Amino acid sequence: MVEARIRVIYGDTDQMGVVYHANYLRYFEFARGEFFRSRGGSYRELEREGVMLPVIEVAAAYKAPARYDDELVVRVWVSDFKRASLSFSYEVRRAGAPESLLSTGRTVHACVGRDGKPTRLPEALVRLLQEAT
Template identity: 70%
Template sequence: MVEARLRVIYGDTDQMGVVYHANYFRYFELSRIEYLHSRGGSYRELERDGLMLPIVEATAAYKSPARYEDVLLIRPRVSEVKRVSLAFTYEVFREGGPDTPLCTGRTVHACVNREGKPSRLPDAIVRLLQATP
């Protein structure tokens, strides 16, 4: 299982002292990067090959607030791989807290070339995404 870990900084919180809702999407991105690195890949390499994975859909469900200085564990998982798209799901936990997520989410990514045209996911990337770390 891949897990990204981060400590909530003050700038990530809102006036109520909880993590601002949009910051969870940054946390999801961090965990996607860790997911690829854990398998020996990177977004940089993908872009060097002329491909990009823009988000075409994003959702989050907020269950319980995270607060300043909480240590969060973000667990990404590839939930779907198609010819020209893929999806990740996420669970965010508080380190040392109960094993119930504070937030869950999903992002769907299209595979496009430099001109923004849909492009088939290379077999090597599909294998990398589905590999066991």
Template identity: 50%
Template sequence: MPTITEERIRVRYGETDQMGHAYYANYFYWFEQARGAWCRERGFSYRELEELGFFLPVVEAHAEYKGEVHYDDWIVVRVWVSEMRRASMRFDYEVVNESTGKTTTTGHTWHVLMGTSRRAVTMPPEIRDMISRDPADHQTKP
């Protein structure tokens, strides 16, 4: 079973539309924020990955909206890796509105590991190890 990371986020006014609902594109920002938390729980950051000469760009993004999120709501974005391949990985997401307890959005993103040549590369063992770490074995970075 994959280890899930949870990132708690308060919906800001600028993230909503005229009706006070969270604007659909902001979910992808929240997915990104949760991925950053997922990395930190495993003892590394995107910046450190890039300093090692590797990049994880999003090559596919999907979201399915099932409920509402409004200004000033607290949401929890749950993120986990659902699939790892030779040079790519898939993150899955679930957004829960804390006030209702309901899942309002689900989604996923596919990422390809790229080297400095900006081409897909086979995931080296040390990178696969970083990604596969158990958060319980690492102190979260601020």
């Protein structure tokens, strides 16, 4: 599991002063990038090798609101991977308040080549994922 920290900016909030629901998907994406970096890799490297990991499914549940200037802790981990796909799970909490579960989520990613056709997860990525589970 990797923890990524992000601060809510004013532009992330809606008229009610809470984080707009779609912004949690951005927080998930930010955490995924930190996940790869924490393991010595990057999504950019995968793309250079011709491997793309588009999101093919997303789910989010909202438990409590985050507000402007809150520091959030986004926990991310690999919850599943197969020959040509992988899934990440997420928890978003307010920093300093571990009991404050704000949101949970999951993204499923296909592994495709530059041509958009499914391909096997690269061996280096499989090793990274095995270390993370």
